[in-house]
Amino acid sequence: MVLREADLEILRELGLTHTVRESKKARRIILKVLAGPRLEVVIPAGLDHRRVPEILARKKDWLAQAVKGMGNAGAAKKEGWTLPREIPLRAIHRRVLVAGEMKRTGMVHLEEQGESKIFISGEIQHEQLGRSILHQWMRHQAELHLPPWLQRVSRETGLGFQKVQVRRQKTRWGSCSARGTISLNEKLLFLPPHLVRYIMIHELCHLTHLNHSARFWNLVSRFEPQWRELDRSITQAGGLVPSWAH
Ligand SMILES: [Zn+2]
Secondary structure, rough: OOOOOOHHHHHOOOOOOOEEEEEEEOOOOEEEEEEEEEEEEEEEOOOOHHHHHHHHHOOOOHHHHHHHHHHHHHHHOOOOOOOEEEEEEEEHHHHEEEEEOOOOOOOEEEEEEOOOOEEEEEEEEOHHHHHHHHHHHHHHHHHHHHHHHHHHHHHOOOOOOOOOEEEEOOOOEEEOOOOEEEEEEEEHHHHHHHHHHHHHHHHHOOOOOOHHHHHHHHHHHOOOOOHHHHHHHHHHHHHHOOOOHE
């Protein structure tokens, strides 16, 4: 359901984006200005949509006031938490759709529906519960895919390691210890495969040279001649991680 061009003129003037929702409960057209600022137009089910422009025009001053108020008080306030619609696991070429159903149960439940859909039900409007179930699922996906991948890169390059673990580091994509343990960040799943592979080679090479010396980079370049470019891309890759995943 969309508004027509003529209706949008007023909204554009006010710098408002908008959504339109039909409601069985609403008895009249309801206008809500939300953070963003965004206008939510609630229309009673069955009502003639042609009445909307007239109402917007009549409410123009009120809308302008509401937007102004939003700018002062609400600009810094972030939008309420909602589940992501999809999770782009670029590393494994998978886009996972997220469907949610609100239930007052005090908890959340996640169900995988095939390879590319998850269904989350329960108190999904509760940010902490929502995030934590998504984190759990991400960890599970990362455990499933990253260690075997590191194993393959290790075999292919002949660079060995002792142990691998998956974590959710704040600032690093991967790290390694003197004992030969490689830690991989679960958020690597949001990066394209060639960057994940680069991180793995980088960490595996650190097990030979625990520094960023010329000898270290020399070793990296044997397996990844494009390392300079990859290393640059990796510093900008943080933007590929959705905020809920941190
Ligand atoms: Zn390094």
